Amino acid sequence: MKPQWQKVYDALASDIGAGIYSPGERLPSEHDLSASLGVSRNTVRRAFLSLSQDGFIRIVNGRGSYVTPHGVTYEIDATSRFRQTLESLGIKRDQTVIENTVVAADGDVAAALGLSPGDDAVRHVSVIWGDGTPFLLSRRYFPASLVPHLAEEIAREHSFTRVLQLHNLGDLHRDTTTVSTRLPDQEEARLLSCPLNAPVLEVLALGRLADGRIAEWQNALMPGSLVRLTFKSALQAL
Known part of the structure; x- marks a missing residue:
């Protein structure tokens, strides 16, 4: 069974790949995602960190997380x-x-x-x-x-x-x-x-x-x- 953070990661990566979130667009906040997905903020934070490491998003302190262009x-x-x-x-x-x-x-x-x-x-x-x-x-x-x-x-x-x-x-x-x-x-x-x-x-x-x-x-x-x-x-x- 996948850990909760991996499920959040997969869902967001899929949405980014499908164009639901466009390059440069700000993702929902950790607070909003934790509420909508029914998971803890630490779970969302772990997913965001992994998405950042894999180049899907960039995290800007104090401003949020943004989808990065690819290709x-x-x-x-x-x-x-x-x-x-x-x-x-x-x-x-x-x-x-x-x-x-x-x-x-x-x-x-x-x-x-x-x-x-x-x-x-x-x-x-x-x-x-x-x-x-x-x-x-x-x-x-x-x-x-x-x-x-x-x-x-x-x-x-x-x-x-x-x-x-x-x-x-x-x-x-x-x-x-x-x-x-x-x-x-x-x-x-x-x-x-x-x-x-x-x-x-x-x-x-x-x-x-x-x-x-x-x-x-x-x-x-x-x-x-x-x-x-x-x-x-x-x-x-x-």
Whole structure:
């Protein structure tokens, strides 16, 4: 015989799969479900936790539990961008900028960008949302010397790509992409609204300008339950 929480899990998973609850929709509260199903709130809470771990929902403290979108496939090539994938699927995209500042490049960042340790780099950290769900935590680094007052220009234009165009530097092409999986740390899990024990995709990507100069090094995290990656060619991009 299945435990009570498993029955609640199965019922909600079935309703989500049948479209009774749509992506981005808030589920009934633990209190309401426990009353309607005749089970304890702890039983509902256990079912919610399992649904979250399996990628059906995301739990936002103080706000409730929301159905997560599924089936987003990101096809990576030399110039593709994740925001374009969301837009092509009709998913409303938004971005929260967490940090955009000049920092001293440490060993890893300096090596990736071809700088000396301690040289100035712009660190840009943001979360990309789709229909209210956090899909991608991006940590991007750019050589500060690439454009005068680069951090200020990115803040004004809301786009590194746009800054490159304004300075006639051409398009950004990513020539290496490395993908692995790991568990998020506590801050990453908070920003992505995912459980600490749910694997995330970690994508490291290096971008160059047409003249060969390194212009970007990116570390991006995406919940493995939300995103699939495919590679279109040998020239890969994030």
